[in-house]
Amino acid sequence: xxxxxxxxxxxxxxxxxxxxxxxxxxxxxxxxxxxxxxxxxxxxxxxxxxxxxxxxxxxxxxxxxxxxxxxxxxxxxxxxxxxxxxxxxxxxxxxxxxxxxxxxxxxxxxxxxxxxxxxxxxxxxxxxxxxxxxxxxxxxxxxxxxxxxxxxxxxxxxxxxxxxxxxxxxxxxxxxxxxxxxxxxxxxxxxxxxxxxxxxxxxxxxxxxxxxxxxxxxxxxxxxxxxxxxxxxxxxxxxxxxxxxxxxxxxxxxxxxxxxxxxxxxxxxxxxxxxxxxxxxxxxxxxxxxxxxxxxxxxxxxxxx
Numbered sequence: 214x215x216x217x218x219x220x221x222x223x224x225x226x227x228x229x230x231x232x233x234x235x236x237x238x239x240x241x242x243x244x245x246x247x248x249x250x251x252x253x254x255x256x257x258x259x260x261x262x263x264x265x266x267x268x269x270x271x272x273x274x275x276x277x278x279x280x281x282x283x284x285x286x287x288x289x290x291x292x293x294x295x296x297x298x299x300x301x302x303x304x305x306x307x308x309x310x311x312x313x314x315x316x317x318x319x320x321x322x323x324x325x326x327x328x329x330x331x332x333x334x335x336x337x338x339x340x341x342x343x344x345x346x347x348x349x350x351x352x353x354x355x356x357x358x359x360x361x362x363x364x365x366x367x368x369x370x371x372x373x374x375x376x377x378x379x380x381x382x383x384x385x386x387x388x389x390x391x392x393x394x395x396x397x398x399x400x401x402x403x404x405x406x407x408x409x410x411x412x413x414x415x416x417x418x419x420x421x422x423x424x425x426x427x428x429x430x431x432x433x434x435x436x437x438x439x440x441x442x443x444x445x446x447x448x449x450x451x452x453x454x455x456x457x458x459x460x461x462x463x464x465x466x467x468x469x470x471x472x473x474x475x476x477x478x479x480x481x482x483x484x485x486x487x488x489x490x491x492x493x494x495x496x497x498x499x500x501x502x503x504x505x506x507x508x509x510x511x512x513x514x515x516x517x518x
Contacts, residue, residue, distance in 0.1 A: 224475040226510035230265045233507030236491035238280045239482040250277035253502040271307050281326025289332055293320040298369055311373040316365055325388035330371035331415045335385030338364030349499045368415050378417045387441030397423050399438035424466040430456045440480035452481040459490055474510050487511045
């Protein structure tokens with residue numbers, strides 16, 4: 214994406230961590246800490262949720278993104294550009310868990326890992342980074358001539374085997390399970406959240422629109438959903454870089470709450486009564502690698518009826 218316009222209204226948030234490059238993949242770990250990928254700093258950060266002191270726990274040269282955990286507590290890490298799913302061992306060694314290159318195209322991105330250790334990972338569907346290398350100021354997703362091909366959601370079983378779970382997705386992005394049988398995927402360029410029924414073996418069926426977001430933004434414009442997180446009462450928090458904020462969305466598309474951030478929000482997480490937004494000036498890799506505009510912003514929330 215190119216640079217996003219600053220928000221029209223003042224932010225609801227306060228900055229709790231700054232000097233990041235591009236924070237993504239926010240998750241609460243099994244130890245209660247906050248974990249993020251700083252994509253263009255090529256590292257995973259463990260963050261104390263009370264002091265926001267942070268430590269780098271792993272280096273990922275091909276860009277980290279989605280995070281999750283196996284039942285035994287080992288972390289899984291998406292390595293975007295080499296289409297690998299990595300595993301952080303207790304020793305601190307980072308090893309390959311799965312190779313997605315037989316299915317995924319371009320780069321892989323966000324991820325959800327269930328309690329059984331099955332992972333679902335979305336891909337770009339085209340060579341986003343190659344295009345930016347050729348045209349540094351291009352906007353391959355939202356530019357006037359942008360029309361990228363569809364991507365996939367790949368399922369990775371605990372043994373590392375890979376399966377094409379959902380083809381023909383319009384830039385699959387954030388993924389979350391709203392209950393044990395329902396997986397919801399953000400289709401950024403489809404302006405919607407799409408649901409699937411999760412079979413006993415992890416197969417995804419009964420594809421359906423969970424929330425149409427084409428006119429759901431403040432003022433009636435579209436929400437281009439990015440990261441997702443589970444909200445209260447079966448809702449989903451949706452990161453929305455185009456409108457510099459996040460929305461709590463019900464099944465059917467009603468927006469229960471909007472949080473205004475100071476800049477584009479790419480990942481969101483509800484954490485101990487607050488909503489955390491991972492924000493940056495832009496997701497353009499050429500700019501974000503050179504400029505540390507990334508922030509974590511926080512605000513307390515009480516869900517409106």
